[in-house]
Amino acid sequence: MKIDYFIVGLGLAGVAFCEQLRKANKTFLVFDNASQQSSIVAAGMYNPVILKRFTEVWMADEQLALALPYYKELEELLRVKLDYKLKLYRKFASVEEQNTWFTATDKPKLESYMSTKLVPNDGDHIDAPFNLGEVFHAGRVDTAALITNYKDYLESQSQLITDGFHYEDLQINSSTLHYKNHEANHIVFCEGFGLKQNPFFKYLPLNGTKGEVLGINAPDLKISYAIKSAVFIMPITNDDYYIGATYNRFDKTNSPTEAGKTELITKLKTFLTAPFTITSHKAGIRPTTNDRRPLVGTHAIYKNLHVLNGLGSRGVMIAPYAAEQLFNWIENKQALNPDISISRFPI
Incomplete structure (x- = not known):
């Protein structure tokens, strides 16, 4: 049966995009082999101020406005603090x-x-x-509990394959993606530092x-x-x-x-x-970029291949915002924030 999305990677970025799809009643299948540990290892702190220089975190207002209700919804879904x-x-x-x-x-x-x-x-x-x-509006997200419990949730829904994704097995045409015995309309790579091995997006300066x-x-x-x-x-x-x-x-x-x-x-x-x-x-290994902005967007040639990456050390705050940006770009043709669009790095 054809589904809407494949997702590769289930760190903070992958979970956030899964949630966009789940709330929109999209069908999806996640591939994750736990090879990237930055989301699990992360202390999970969020705060709106860069404490080294006393400057505002990029788009802190927008990020917090999405992140705080997002984690509350996840607590209710997963029944965990x-x-x-x-x-x-x-x-x-x-x-x-x-x-x-x-x-x-x-x-x-x-x-x-x-x-x-x-x-x-x-x-x-x-x-x-x-x-x-004192910095206001700060907190900690238990990222290990989030990812562990979200994996359990996906497994209960038969939406998780705990295997490495083999790029050579992905067959691409303009309307359909085939991967082994699965078929989807789109694929989103949320691999963290694993993106360096991705033949489609390894040109990005991660x-x-x-x-x-x-x-x-x-x-x-x-x-x-x-x-x-x-x-x-x-x-x-x-x-x-x-x-x-x-x-x-x-x-x-x-x-x-x-x-x-x-x-x-x-x-x-x-x-x-x-x-x-x-x-x-x-x-x-944190997936970081020189300009400290995420890598979000669609491949220049293959229009059903997408990337959500480069969340750096502030993934807890920025993941919900970046995931919403990508979902609205793919599904609703809403322009990406140019600060995070991969179009700033031509192929």
């Missing part, structure tokens, strides 16, 4: 950094996201003599940036908020916290490294004074 609202604080390194923060709070795009009041540091084990700045995160247990820390300094500390449950993340442009493996662990521990100890033990150490 996914979205955890968090206070998020930025540790100031100096009075000059405080002043830069307050200058940023006057900008129209940032005033609703950044507090104009200094937050006193009341953490007994956080070294922050210049106090903290960079892999490796990220490593630690899980720690720190019984004395006792904070319920996330804090960003040299690294971020994000509470998970009880006395467990995420620590992240590293950025490595050269190592393209999913294996955790001693160098990554050492970097995270060294930076963590610059402001955390509580003792801790390491409970986990994970790594994944």
Whole structure:
């Protein structure tokens, strides 16, 4: 039986596009072999401010307006808690950094996201003599729970094939795609860094940036908020916290490294004074682009081949927006936002 879509890859991008199709009553089949780990490994934090430079995340208003109800709907569909609202604080390194923060709070795009009041540091084990700045509308999505439970859901609907996709078996003509014993109108590649092996879209300038995160247990820390300094500390449950993340442009493996662990521990100890033990150490390759915008659109020659990729380190926020853009482009002929369209990179 012919279906509407094949989807290759089930990270944050793949799930978001599946949801566009499910809500539109489109038929689809997903191929995923769990070879890409960035969505599973991701700490899942979302926030509307770039905390290194105190600037607005690109299209933060639009992204949050879609993302927050999207995760609520997924919680209802999957019957699992996914979205955890968090206070998020930025540790100031100096009075000059405080002043830069307050200058940023006057900008129209940032005033609703950044507090104009200094937050006193009341953490007994956080070294922050210049106090903290609070970011509003932040939180954490449990990406591992999302993807694990969404896979279970698709399997219950007979919509998931846990096998690698073999490009050479895809037969293309103008109206139909054949893959082994399956037939569809369209295919969307949501492969993350795996796109580098895709013969149809490997010309796109996708960079892999490796990220490593630690899980720690720190019984004395006792904070319920996330804090960003040299690294971020994000509470998970009880006395467990995420620590992240590293950025490595050269190592393209999913294996955790001693160098990554050492970097995270060294930076963590610059402001955390509580003792801790390491409970986990994970790594994944973020699908990043030089202009920090997603790769969304249709192949220049094969009009039923599409791509949804390049979500980088902010996939939790941007995936619902990018997926909606691609769906409306394919189904409703609505123009893509030129900032994310792959037409900016001619074949």
